[in-house]
Amino acid sequence: AQTVTQSQPEMSVQEAETVTLSCTYDTSENNYYLFWYKQPPSRQMILVIRQEAYKQQNATENRFSVNFQKAAKSFSLKISDSQLGDTAMYFCAFMKPLPMNRDDKIIFGKGTRLHILP
């Protein structure tokens, strides 16, 4: 069974600094997707970035980028030039590609609470 581990329950950084959130996962699959979701204090969860395992190039979305190390099963999220609006809970998630079996699910980590300090 797949597992996702986020080893940092909580982090704080100063505004404008760069911060890296860690995520490791365990799977025997060769092809899969990885996601980072953001849940701000307003509570609506939104997708930050996604990575396909078959792509070697790391995904980037503006100030957000990932460091995907497939052999090490590591998928960290880097936030550059952090802003107050980045304060949120961040969840790492794993998914097998479609079509999936009936019992396949998206697996979420337990989350990292990130505080951006003024």
Add this chain to the structure above:
Amino acid sequence: DGGITQSPKYLFRKEGQNVTLSCEQNLNHDAMYWYRQDPGQGLRLIYYSQIVNDFQKGDIAEGYSVSREKKESFPLTVTSAQKNPTAFYLCASSIGGFGELFFGEGSRLTVL
């Protein structure tokens, strides 16, 4: 605008009462899900439905029930059998089964 609407945002219930949380989506997504979120626990899957009139139990289905009579709607009933129902509940949908998830704003249930 397309999206997922959960209601109510806040709900209080007395012990022993059933309560139903609403989830409606106008994204034309086939799949819908219910997650429970507790501090330090991440998201745990309660039920999911990949197609109308079909649904499957997730990791923590005991004490919950769902229905999927329409593509747009996936209500969750928290029954009196759920031993610890106070939590934050998130509904989500995706185009296909377990594709990228789109979430609602959540419903906070408090049992008094």
